[in-house]
Amino acid sequence: MELSNLIYCLHDCTETIPSIPNRLISGIEINSQKVREGYIFVAINGYSTDGHNFINDAIEKGASLIIGEKKLNPPVPYIKVNDSRKAAAKLASTFYGNPSRKHKIIGITGTNGKTTVSYMLRHILNSAGLSCSLLGTVSYIINGEHHQSTHTTPDAVQLQKLLAESNDEFVVLEISSHALEQSRVENLEVDLALFTNLSHEHLDYHHSMENYFASKSKLFQYLKQDGKAVINRLDVWGEKLARRLKEELANVITVGRLKDDHLVIDKINVKNKTECSLLDHEGNYSMSLPFPGEHNVYNASMAFATAKQLGIPAVNIIQALESFPGVPGRFEMFPHPAGATFVVDYAHTEDAIEYCLKTAKNLGAEQVTHIFGFRGDRDTTKREHMVQASARNSDRRILTLDDLNGVPQEEMIEQLEALCRVIDSENSEIIYDRTLAIRKAWKTASPGEWVLVTGKGREPYKQAFTLPSLSDKDTLSFLFSETGQGNEPIEGSTADNHQTG
Numbered sequence: 001m002e003l004s005n006l007i008y009c010l011h012d013c014t015e016t017i018p019s020i021p022n023r024l025i026s027g028i029e030i031n032s033q034k035v036r037e038g039y040i041f042v043a044i045n046g047y048s049t050d051g052h053n054f055i056n057d058a059i060e061k062g063a064s065l066i067i068g069e070k071k072l073n074p075p076v077p078y079i080k081v082n083d084s085r086k087a088a089a090k091l092a093s094t095f096y097g098n099p100s101r102k103h104k105i106i107g108i109t110g111t112n113g114k115t116t117v118s119y120m121l122r123h124i125l126n127s128a129g130l131s132c133s134l135l136g137t138v139s140y141i142i143n144g145e146h147h148q149s150t151h152t153t154p155d156a157v158q159l160q161k162l163l164a165e166s167n168d169e170f171v172v173l174e175i176s177s178h179a180l181e182q183s184r185v186e187n188l189e190v191d192l193a194l195f196t197n198l199s200h201e202h203l204d205y206h207h208s209m210e211n212y213f214a215s216k217s218k219l220f221q222y223l224k225q226d227g228k229a230v231i232n233r234l235d236v237w238g239e240k241l242a243r244r245l246k247e248e249l250a251n252v253i254t255v256g257r258l259k260d261d262h263l264v265i266d267k268i269n270v271k272n273k274t275e276c277s278l279l280d281h282e283g284n285y286s287m288s289l290p291f292p293g294e295h296n297v298y299n300a301s302m303a304f305a306t307a308k309q310l311g312i313p314a315v316n317i318i319q320a321l322e323s324f325p326g327v328p329g330r331f332e333m334f335p336h337p338a339g340a341t342f343v344v345d346y347a348h349t350e351d352a353i354e355y356c357l358k359t360a361k362n363l364g365a366e367q368v369t370h371i372f373g374f375r376g377d378r379d380t381t382k383r384e385h386m387v388q389a390s391a392r393n394s395d396r397r398i399l400t401l402d403d404l405n406g407v408p409q410e411e412m413i414e415q416l417e418a419l420c421r422v423i424d425s426e427n428s429e430i431i432y433d434r435t436l437a438i439r440k441a442w443k444t445a446s447p448g449e450w451v452l453v454t455g456k457g458r459e460p461y462k463q464a465f466t467l468p469s470l471s472d473k474d475t476l477s478f479l480f481s482e483t484g485q486g487n488e489p490i491e492g493s494t495a496d497n498h499q500t501g
């Protein structure tokens with residue numbers, strides 16, 4: 001693209017755009033290591049390092065224009081902007097031809113449920129014969145091809161590139177609070193913006209729930225003129241958001257249990273089955289879900305309300321939800337030869353643990369064993385709440401290691417010991433090695449017992465453990481193979497068939 005056709009997008013990022021001889025721009029990068037001949041390198045002063053220190057590196061690799069926030073005079077043209085992250089997003093969006101405009105974009109934010117709702121929506125859209133890309137924690141699915149995701153929301157340049165590559169009519173995007181705070185979705189034009197819920201998470205980054213809420217709320221400023229907000233009003237923060245948005249937006253759709261909600265959820269039954277009725281101005285529908293959990297009733301209701309706004313008939317939405325195969329690593333159930341049930345789940349907040357363990361009880365668990373740990377280098381203030389939620393809802397607990405993310409193992413072990421002392425130590429133990437923790441529960445599992453292994457879902461382990469397995473699911477497969485039995489997940493609890501379509 002010609003620089004002259006690109007540079008105008010920076011007009012509100014800088015006081016003056018210097019006159020620079022026109023040239024062909026072949027790409028945009030925020031990481032000097034990925035710069036190629038003819039690229040623009042945008043230097044970002046980050047949380048761990050300063051991109052301005054890599055300007056020379058970028059020039060050596062062929063950068064022909066540098067954007068940064070500092071007063072500098074490098075040997076290639078330089079534009080000083082007031083916010084490099086915003087500038088990078090604007091440049092990328094313009095370079096790739098404002099790709100969000102060629103799709104219907106559904107952006108989902110909230111602490112829990114983003115991945116689940118996004119997979120549900122993609123399944124509903126696909127079932128209606130509509131193509132849909134999905135970008136989120138588990139995978140980036142573009143034109144039916146699955147790519148390993150690097151972040152829940154990719155950085156601005158990657159995001160715009162992926163949107164440009166997608167030929168799908170719809171794109172469902174999980175939008176994290178980090179992404180909103182770091183302008184990764186700047187210039188995105190959103191048709192439907194969803195808020196699932198807000199609970200204690202990421203306070204290492206946001207410092208207070210109010211700040212965290214403010215970051216999440218930013219999503220709604222990216223709505224198109226006729227865009228719609230879909231808000232879970234059962235959540236107190238959702239209620240607050242809906243009240244605020246109604247003052248600014250024409251289209252605020254609320255999901256809740258009150259008469260004035262646009263979609264009213266009623267008659268929730270999560271004992272041994274998962275069903276509810278849904279009521280909107282067009283009708284009353286009953287829904288029976290093949291995947292368990294009260295939280296999934298809320299997730300499915302959010303998906304239902306959103307799909308209705310896209311014009312999909314209620315009957316088709318319900319049919320699709322009733323055949324939803326589930327999400328990889330979200331309440332995936334595996335049978336144990338002695339009649340116990342093992343579950344792999346991604347819960348890593350107090351709220352999620354509460355829902356997850358209650359789901360096992362509602363499905364008839366006679367005894368609940370909970371295996372979990374804490375991510376290193378992430379919010380430490382949520383840990384005690386997670387432990388308390390576990391103690392309230394399980395009979396036995398094994399604290400173990402989750403991703404250390406650079407935190408020394410001894411430090412994390414001290415944390416586990418301190419947190420174990422907070423709860424009833426008679427029924428809680430620590431087995432540092434995650435695979436051995438799962439094996440201990442496997443060896444002692446009894447009929448009617450449910451063992452929930454939470455925190456990682458299908459994500460690969462970041463450190464080596466004793467058993468030769470790479471994930472919690474893999475560890476269970478290994479233990480199954482040791483007993484000479486098959487390792488098929490329980491029907492209806494796996495999501496492998498998302499790999500196609």
Ligand SMILES: CC(=O)N[C@H]1[C@@H](OP(=O)(O)OP(=O)(O)OC[C@H]2O[C@@H](n3ccc(=O)[nH]c3=O)[C@H](O)[C@@H]2O)O[C@H](CO)[C@@H](O)[C@@H]1O[C@H](C)C(=O)N[C@@H](C)C(=O)N[C@H](CCC(=O)O)C(=O)O
Nearest residue numbers: 030031032044046047048049051054151152153155176178
């Ligand atoms: C704290 C945080 O969110 N950091 C993100 C942030 O990094 P940063 O801008 O601070 O980058 P930095 O490492 O300080 O480097 C500064 C700049 O120097 C550049 N650089 C660096 C080295 C070099 O050789 N050359 C070079 O140009 C870097 O590319 C960067 O532009 O911007 C980067 C680009 O977008 C992200 O990769 C990075 O995510 C880190 C790895 C991360 O772990 N983020 C997590 C917390 C996160 O974003 N999680 C949310 C989901 C949360 C949830 O809901 O669970 C997500 O959306 O994934």
Ligand SMILES: Nc1ncnc2c1ncn2[C@@H]1O[C@H](COP(=O)(O)OP(=O)(O)OP(=O)(O)O)[C@@H](O)[C@H]1O
Nearest residue numbers: 111112113114115116137295330345346347352356
């Ligand atoms: N609506 C919900 N309310 C509370 N907990 C939920 C809800 N939906 C899912 N969960 C729990 O949270 C876990 C993560 O769910 P999901 O992956 O859908 O959320 P997410 O918002 O994408 O999470 P993350 O941002 O960590 O990727 C699930 O494994 C489940 O335990």
